[in-house]
Amino acid sequence: MTTCVFCQIVSGRLPSHRVLEDDHTVAFLDIAPASEGHTLVVPREHARDIWEISEATHGHVARMVHRVAALLNTALAPDGVNIVHSTGEAASQEVFHFHAHVVPRRHGDSLHPMWNSRPAPGQDLEQVLARVTAVR
Template identity: 75%
Template sequence: MSDCTFCKIVAGLLPSYRVLEDEHTLAFLNIRPVSPGHTLVVPRVHARDVWEISEVSHGEVADMVHRVAALLKTALAPEGVNVKHNTGEAAG
């Protein structure tokens, strides 16, 4: 999608600090972090939201979230972690 910020980051058209990536997903630090290590995980295939993403892609994102959480635990030793997804304007 030409107007999707996340697609532009995946394609390397916008700068990002990449934490981890594989053939299906990309994890990168949030430009406006809420806390240290605030990382976004996105599929490499455009999906507008959780209603649009395929079950397979959703699973690949979940796998990457698990891997990133382990990295952040090792690197930052946080007391906890939040895993969050927002779909729709009402959700944030």
């Protein structure tokens, strides 16, 4: 996909700061990092989002995310890490090539949670469960 910025990075047509790579994935530093070491993990093959990526390719990405998190832990010694993926504009996806963010965290950093939530009533959970189990 020649117009996809991540496909261009994977192919080497655009520069990147590669952290790790293998036959299936490429991990590179985010050019607009949320924190020091913020790394993106992308599959080499183009898939728009979680609904398009194959289970096998998603597995390759997950394994690389695990490797990157371990590498960043050793190199940067963060206090924690967020692993984030967004599918669709409503979820703030900006580049439409599946990717996972590996974001090292420090106590007191300026990053905030993606949401604030409260416990849902059991009846609401039961209704959602019924809808989901009806289609599985």
